[in-house]
Amino acid sequence: MASNSSTATTKTASAKNSKKATATKTKPTSRAVVRLIEAGSMVDCIHCDTQVKFRARQRDQQVICNVYDKGVWKRVEHYHLDCYTEADKPYGKPAEKA
Numbered sequence: 062m063a064s065n066s067s068t069a070t071t072k073t074a075s076a077k078n079s080k081k082a083t084a085t086k087t088k089p090t091s092r093a094v095v096r097l098i099e100a101g102s103m104v105d106c107i108h109c110d111t112q113v114k115f116r117a118r119q120r121d122q123q124v125i126c127n128v129y130d131k132g133v134w135k136r137v138e139h140y141h142l143d144c145y146t147e148a149d150k151p152y153g154k155p156a157e158k159a
């Protein structure tokens with residue numbers, strides 16, 4: 062049995078170059094934003110342990126930080142704007158929000 066082994070290995074180079082490694086696993090990280098202190102604010106600054114108090118006409122600013130640990134949200138921390146700077150910006154430069 063002369064098997065006609067015509068194994069023409071048709072290498073159809075399948076154009077499957079779909080190896081676009083878009084492995085952008087962007088885990089949420091802690092971030093800080095600057096906000097105006099609103100009337101009725103009842104939070105304490107985590108740095109100086111003093112209330113982040115709204116004062117009419119002062120338009121004081123606070124820094125609100127969403128703290129994540131390994132991509133899991135943990136807590137919100139509040140700072141006076143000055144305290145945040147004093148604390149050496151633990152969560153990076155706070156983003157200004159209009």
Ligand SMILES: [Zn+2]
Nearest residue numbers: 106109141144
């Ligand atoms: Zn403070």
